[in-house]
Amino acid sequence: MSQDTPCIAVCMIDPKTKLCFGCGRTLPEIARWGRMSADERLALMDGLAARMHDAGLAAMGRRRD
Template sequence: MSKETPCIAVCMMDPKTKLCFGCGRTLPEIARWHRMETAERLAVMEGLAARMVDAGLVPMPPRSERG
């Protein structure tokens, strides 16, 4: 994946928090990701780790690391 995306090819949404288990984005963010300006993408990416911690989610490892 590109450095301008947090996607790790997990793509599973937590029904409680509405966040992706893999990257922490919401469905609306994922849907418009390629239409966002670089600065907006980077701003979203900067807050994803804290967002997942606040939601009590532990990110899943990328598929390549799960074997």
């Protein structure tokens, strides 16, 4: 199972959109992340850039480990 994550360690939630400024996930999605299947995580990650764009939030780029 993949441990890939969209987290870039900028963990701040936008009060208007309820999305994390760093990764674009909601708090419930972040909380469930470890229990999601690899397919669920990949599907969510595939839509994060569009979600951030639609919310008017600038994507900050992925952290490289």
